[in-house]
Amino acid sequence: MARQRSGAIICSGLVLLVAGGFCIYARASQSGGSHDRYPVVARFVSANGLKVGADVDMDGVPVGRVTSIALDPASYMANVGFTLDRAVLLPTDTVISIGSPTLTADTALMVEAGQAPDRIAPGTVITNTREPLSLEQQVSNYIFGNGGLPSN
Known part of the structure; x- marks a missing residue:
């Protein structure tokens, strides 16, 4: 026993x-091991569909994680805090958008690196952002390429 x-x-x-x-x-x-990442904030008109803990993707590769989403009471804009891997040094003309890499993936922050010689410093507030796309617009972009709009 x-x-x-x-x-x-x-x-x-x-x-x-x-x-x-x-x-x-x-x-x-x-x-995500915050010791090897640095904080950045992006300012959006709307953070619709984005959640804390969402991935930050660049060219289909996760390079960070969303850490906070808060409303700025003065400007009524959404401040999205996120961290980036220290190895990712973004140019100052980088564009941040909210979207899904595929139609079935969760919403993420999408990073499009720019060409400027200067780099974003830790704690920078990025204002060069794009509004999130609706599901209808994402489906249209998937079917018709650019949603049927003429390209420039």
């Missing part, structure tokens, strides 16, 4: 140890 109890205690302890390890791993993957 004592042998069965000790076996149950050992198995229970191992299950708890594995569960604790998974929790630590999940927490670390959600925070």
Whole structure:
């Protein structure tokens, strides 16, 4: 009887140890290891569909994570805080938009790097942003390329 109890205690302890390890791993993957990232803020007319924890994608590659979404009471614009990998040094004319990389993906911040020689410093507020596209517009862009609009 004592042998069965000790076996149950050992198995229970191992299950708890594995569960604790998974929790630590999940927490670390959600925070993204902020020590190797720097903060940036983007100002949008609307942050519709964007959630805290969403990916920041550049050319289909995740390069950061959304950390906060708040309304600026003075301008009534959405301030979206996010972090970027330290290896990603964005030009000052970078454009940030809200959208989905595919029709089935979650909404993310999409980064389009510019060509300026100067780089964005940590804590910079980016105002060169685009409004999020509606689902109808995304479907139209997918079917017709640019939504049937003449390109410039």
